[in-house]
Amino acid sequence: MDSQSRAQDSAPASRSLTSATVEPLLTRDFDARPALMHERLRSQHGAVAPVDLLGVPVWLVLGYAEVLEVLRNDQGVWSKRVTDWRALSEGRIPADWPLLPTYGGHSCMFQEGRSLTELRAAWSAGLRPFQDRSRPQARLLEAEVRRYADELISVMGEDGGTGWADLSAQYARPLAILVCNRLIGFDAGNDEMLMDMWRLVDAGPDAAEALARLHATLSDVVDAKRRHPGDDLPSAMLAARPDYTVDELAHEMILLIGVVGELVGSLICLTAVEVITGNTGARAALAAGMLRETVNRVATANPPYAHLTLRFATADTALGGTHIAAGDPVMLSVSGAHNDPRFADAADPSSVHSSRAHLAWGAGPHHCLGDELATTLVTIAVGRLFERFSGIDLALPADQLPWRSSPIVRGLRSLPVRFQLHEAPDGDDATDSDASGQRETPAEASEGSERSGSAISRLVRMLLRQGN
Numbered sequence: 001m002d003s004q005s006r007a008q009d010s011a012p013a014s015r016s017l018t019s020a021t022v023e024p025l026l027t028r029d030f031d032a033r034p035a036l037m038h039e040r041l042r043s044q045h046g047a048v049a050p051v052d053l054l055g056v057p058v059w060l061v062l063g064y065a066e067v068l069e070v071l072r073n074d075q076g077v078w079s080k081r082v083t084d085w086r087a088l089s090e091g092r093i094p095a096d097w098p099l100l101p102t103y104g105g106h107s108c109m110f111q112e113g114r115s116l117t118e119l120r121a122a123w124s125a126g127l128r129p130f131q132d133r134s135r136p137q138a139r140l141l142e143a144e145v146r147r148y149a150d151e152l153i154s155v156m157g158e159d160g161g162t163g164w165a166d167l168s169a170q171y172a173r174p175l176a177i178l179v180c181n182r183l184i185g186f187d188a189g190n191d192e193m194l195m196d197m198w199r200l201v202d203a204g205p206d207a208a209e210a211l212a213r214l215h216a217t218l219s220d221v222v223d224a225k226r227r228h229p230g231d232d233l234p235s236a237m238l239a240a241r242p243d244y245t246v247d248e249l250a251h252e253m254i255l256l257i258g259v260v261g262e263l264v265g266s267l268i269c270l271t272a273v274e275v276i277t278g279n280t281g282a283r284a285a286l287a288a289g290m291l292r293e294t295v296n297r298v299a300t301a302n303p304p305y306a307h308l309t310l311r312f313a314t315a316d317t318a319l320g321g322t323h324i325a326a327g328d329p330v331m332l333s334v335s336g337a338h339n340d341p342r343f344a345d346a347a348d349p350s351s352v353h354s355s356r357a358h359l360a361w362g363a364g365p366h367h368c369l370g371d372e373l374a375t376t377l378v379t380i381a382v383g384r385l386f387e388r389f390s391g392i393d394l395a396l397p398a399d400q401l402p403w404r405s406s407p408i409v410r411g412l413r414s415l416p417v418r419f420q421l422h423e424a425p426d427g428d429d430a431t432d433s434d435a436s437g438q439r440e441t442p443a444e445a446s447e448g449s450e451r452s453g454s455a456i457s458r459l460v461r462m463l464l465r466q467g468n
Contacts, residue, residue: 020050038336047320058329062336064343066320072364084312086327107255125240131373149384167415172268185232201261218250266304266411291379299360306335306410391420
């Protein structure tokens with residue numbers, strides 16, 4: 001019996017979070033090899049460990065069963081409402097704590113009960129046309145994403161068929177931003193708005209000012225969509241929930257930009273790395289034409305949301321052999337759960353069989369409603385990459401790739417590669433059919449083509465100029 005199992009079989013440990021000895025979660029070792037830190041914490045504490053999150057003590061949940069228990073919340077003892085955080089209500093969280101602005105948001109991510117149900121219903125209705133692949137909106141979006149991908153790849157190869165590129169800055173993140181632009185229904189010519197989306201996702205020194213400008217721009221967009229609905233996400237969400245205020249829906253669109261920009265952009269890069277290096281069965285799955293399974297396998301091995309935003313106990317409870325007091329914050333570690341021996345040892349990681357038991361999309365009342373769309377976007381992006389490149393190799397050893405330091409996102413700061421391009425894209429794959437084999441109409445192809453090319457070229461060139 002391992003230490004984690006022994007801890008769970010005993011009575012709940014009566015440890016006070018405020019008096020527990022905690023060590024910093026975010027260190028260089030964690031950035032480079034989080035699995036080793038999770039393993040050490042698990043051996044010392046079991047499924048639940050006290051850690052220091054940028055100066056604030058929290059419980060880090062590492063066990064797969066325990067993470068799933070909190071996500072499902074069958075007993076109703078876990079809340080994402082920041083008002084249930086005891087230390088915050090007692091004034092013990094510094095006003096300048098770096099993560100505090102995240103928890104001041106008004107999106108559905110931090111709602112519970114009836115409000116959560118209503119907001120998620122609007123999201124579900126809004127996303128349905130774009131991720132139900134029998135719908136024309138979904139077919140058109142997939143065709144446009146292919147065009148975005150092909151244009152980005154072509155820009156990378158403008159100086160010749162071989163070269164060097166940063167797949168994060170020149171492919172994955174621009175592609176995710178262009179998808180956000182399309183879903184929100186922005187004017188494709190609004191270059192400054194595209195750059196503000198980049199600044200927000202990049203989380204650099206300009207992010208706060210970019211967020212303020214984006215909120216103002218999104219408020220104008222939502223107001224315009226209320227008066228003149230379009231074939232886009234905010235219009236569909238307004239149709240499902242007409243009593244949205246402009247401010248509420250603007251915050252939901254900011255949530256979209258953050259999730260798509262971070263999660264989809266990171267997962268494209270992580271999947272590309274796994275395929276290039278041949279890890280976790282990804283290359284075998286790709287070679288077998290199982291692109292969606294490739295994404296699932298990568299999300300299991302290296303989930304882009306390594307940790308989830310805080311939840312708070314609404315009553316005293318026990319979790320994984322640890323007593324959690326009412327008001328205590330817990331952070332769910334998806335990467336820790338996936339490395340839990342009780343989960344990781346259950347299947348051969350080199351197998352190409354299904355790995356959909358992963359928690360990268362969450363579970364329970366807050367599970368990601370756009371998981372099918374996100375998987376489709378990553379599948380298309382990675383598929384086009386390896387169809388267009390005849391050769392692609394990492395420009396650095398895999399263990400020297402630079403990781404972002406973040407308590408939430410497990411993503412690469414950059415992904416330098418050496419590449420060799422085929423002479424031209426496969427026209428049939430690039431423009432005529434979607435991943436389900438359904439052909440887009442000439443009208444759909446023409447409409448998408450006119451919208452995409454110039455905006456993509458401008459965006460890529462602006463980003464490259466900013467990076468120099």
